[in-house]
Amino acid sequence: MKKIAIAIDGPAAAGKSTIAKRVANNLGYTYIDTGAMYRCVAYYALVKGVDFHDENAVCRLLPEIKIKLMPDNTVYLNDRDVTADIRVNEISAGASIVSAYSKVRTYLVAQQREMAKEGGVILDGRDIGTVVLPNAELKIYQVASIECRALRRHNENLSRGLNSDLDEIKKEVAARDEADMTREISPLKKADDAIEIDTSDMTIDEVVAHIMNLVEEKTQ
Numbered sequence: 001m002k003k004i005a006i007a008i009d010g011p012a013a014a015g016k017s018t019i020a021k022r023v024a025n026n027l028g029y030t031y032i033d034t035g036a037m038y039r040c041v042a043y044y045a046l047v048k049g050v051d052f053h054d055e056n057a058v059c060r061l062l063p064e065i066k067i068k069l070m071p072d073n074t075v076y077l078n079d080r081d082v083t084a085d086i087r088v089n090e091i092s093a094g095a096s097i098v099s100a101y102s103k104v105r106t107y108l109v110a111q112q113r114e115m116a117k118e119g120g121v122i123l124d125g126r127d128i129g130t131v132v133l134p135n136a137e138l139k140i141y142q143v144a145s146i147e148c149r150a151l152r153r154h155n156e157n158l159s160r161g162l163n164s165d166l167d168e169i170k171k172e173v174a175a176r177d178e179a180d181m182t183r184e185i186s187p188l189k190k191a192d193d194a195i196e197i198d199t200s201d202m203t204i205d206e207v208v209a210h211i212m213n214l215v216e217e218k219t220q
């Protein structure tokens with residue numbers, strides 16, 4: 001079967017990475033979690049004591065930041081496993097701040113394109129269909145209502161034994177969407193040729209099956 005590039009964009013907690021991992025697994029494709037890369041930049045700034053809002057200081061760190069996304073979805077930053085460290089709320093908010101900086105985006109987008117150049121890839125993020133891979137054969141814009149997304153994240157936290165406040169999550173997710181959609185550079189938006197999937201009333205299996213059908217149409 002022909003190997004294609006698949007782009008999945010959408011707001012926070014829409015289920016992009018869950019679906020992307022499942023589809024990648026079904027197809028034997030490489031999954032590239034671009035959000036993890038922005039999270040690594042924020043995490044490194046935090047470790048170095050650099051204020052997320054200090055653009056020049058954050059950008060000066062870039063040459064020191066080496067990110068590796070492993071086939072088992074662990075994330076290495078300068079040869080250290082940071083998979084869990086980059087998932088905390090402070091880093092979600094920090095990633096949203098540092099991702100607005102032009103030099104940060106240029107640095108990471110170049111790496112994302114390099115990783116995707118052979119095809120047989122599925123990338124999820126905010127600007128994959130619009131900027132990173134404008135020629136991707138299949139572009140998905142995955143959405144769900146804010147209530148649904150906040151509840152999913154809340155349940156995920158509870159199932160991991162973490163403290164979780166549904167109202168706080170709703171505020172955090174809405175604030176991140178607002179920042180990601182209104183920033184000047186590469187804001188989150190649906191690519192003109194993307195297929196929108198509202199997953200609010202769909203199970204994970206239904207979303208995966210829907211995308212698998214779309215892949216089949218594109219690869220016939």
Ligand SMILES: Nc1ncnc2c1ncn2[C@@H]1O[C@H](COP(=O)(O)OP(=O)(O)OP(=O)(O)O)[C@@H](O)[C@H]1O
Nearest residue numbers: 012013014015016017018152153156199202203204
């Ligand atoms: N269709 C679905 N039905 C029910 N739960 C879902 C569905 N899709 C994803 N989920 C759950 O929603 C939660 C958030 O999903 P996920 O982390 O994949 O979202 P995301 O879009 O990658 O988030 P972010 O952009 O914040 O990294 C997970 O707990 C996942 O299991």
Ligand SMILES: Nc1ccn([C@@H]2O[C@H](COP(=O)(O)O)[C@@H](O)[C@H]2O)c(=O)n1
Nearest residue numbers: 034035036038095096099125126127180
């Ligand atoms: N292509 C991308 C991916 C992510 N971002 C920013 O990183 C934040 C964290 O992303 P997650 O997918 O892991 O939640 C996100 O809120 C964006 O600010 C991005 O700009 N472009």
